[in-house]
């Protein structure tokens with residue numbers, strides 16, 4: 001431990017500023033952890049661990065809006081005296097050091113109390129781990145101290161996780177290097193949905209299933225075709241005809257020998273036969289027109305994503321055998337990706353509904369694709385599904401890890417879904433998230449983290465906040481990719 005300064009005027013039980021010793025400001029950075037011996041080094045009433053934030057340099061004689069002799073001297077090229085300069089940091093208390101880890105501080109932090117910096121060999125995070133029954137650690141550390149691994153409360157894994165940060169902030173890497181390993185260590189099988197097939201697929205060649213090889217369930221096929229054809233041209237006969245055809249979808253795929261052109265022809269012929277059986281001529285004419293519209297919208301190649309034969313239960317089986325599975329969702333249209341997600345989730349939901357613990361962590365990259373702020377069409381269904389999975393998952397050991405560039409608004413995740421995430425990793429944010437209700441700054445500024453700091457974080461740096469973090473104050477962590 002190194003003595004770095006003393007608490008200044010105006011402290012409360014939650015607020016204190018440390019005035020730094022001479023020249024210490026040159027070596028001390030924000031986000032370092034410190035210990036306050038509250039009341040003096042001899043007989044402290046308690047010892048408070050805190051994190052340094054909101055650095056400030058003061059020299060009242062250099063006020064930029066008043067004309068003073070020092071300012072005049074400066075204007076003419078002189079170097080004013082630094083003798084009256086004061087450097088300080090705010091100390092955000094994490095807790096009082098107790099025999100069983102940390103407790104909240106309820107005593108006023110005394111001005112004049114000495115403040116010490118934790119150095120590499122006195123790991124303060126060990127204190128955080130002390131009141132956890134079975135402490136588990138992320139393979140991530142406090143920025144600047146590689147040996148200080150971050151302890152977590154693993155019981156809160158099923159309370160769901162959000163990873164936020166603008167493009168290139170390191171979200172996918174955090175998920176891959178840190179969270180995935182952590183979930184595995186805690187006995188969860190990890191299912192990753194790789195929206196574009198670029199973030200995870202290249203790293204898991206053995207454990208990848210392409211979405212194009214997966215069979216969709218009837219509802220998803222129906223929803224997909226319905227979306228494509230603008231509700232089947234708004235014609236009840238055509239909708240019924242599709243419904244009937246979809247009932248025997250897998251049979252039809254097999255009959256066509258996996259050839260989508262052949263399947264398309266059969267489908268079209270079937271629908272047309274149905275229309276020709278309509279008695280009333282004006283209805284028939286109506287249906288014919290709608291049919292032409294529908295088949296202008298649905299092209300043979302749109303059926304490619306519907307040609308798969310691997311079933312959802314086979315996927316779950318594979319996940320159980322290999323413990324990690326990546327679904328490569330590239331090469332399919334948005335509707336079919338979401339359709340697949342619905343089938344997969346429905347299966348997991350059913351298992352949970354029967355009262356079984358599933359022990360699955362589902363990592364959803366590009367989460368706004370599934371649950372945007374203003375969901376329409378099939379996205380309304382996927383948003384609802386995620387919400388339901390989240391609610392039931394809490395009781396059935398199911399984790400959702402949603403990754404998104406933004407938190408709120410147009411670039412963010414649907415508010416109803418977001419409310420179910422209780423642990424947050426927030427990296428460099430998008431300026432749209434820097435202000436306003438529900439954004440990153442609203443989450444973090446009560447802890448002395450300013451929006452401009454969030455805008456400048458380097459890749460792979462994340463503030464870790466929420467229920468899984470044993471520290472009540474968000475901590476800045478990073479990790480070394482291996």
Ligand SMILES: Nc1ncnc2c1ncn2[C@@H]1O[C@H](COP(=O)(O)OP(=O)(O)OP(=O)(O)O)[C@@H](O)[C@H]1O
Nearest residue numbers: 166167168169170171172173174459460479480481
């Ligand atoms: N811990 C780290 N240390 C050093 N560099 C890192 C770290 N994490 C990520 N990076 C760098 O950041 C880059 C972007 O990471 P990543 O692909 O995870 O970003 P992303 O947030 O998922 O972006 P997008 O939203 O575009 O998918 C990586 O290619 C890597 O160079």
Ligand SMILES: [Mg+2]
Nearest residue numbers: 171172199365
């Ligand atoms: Mg990514």
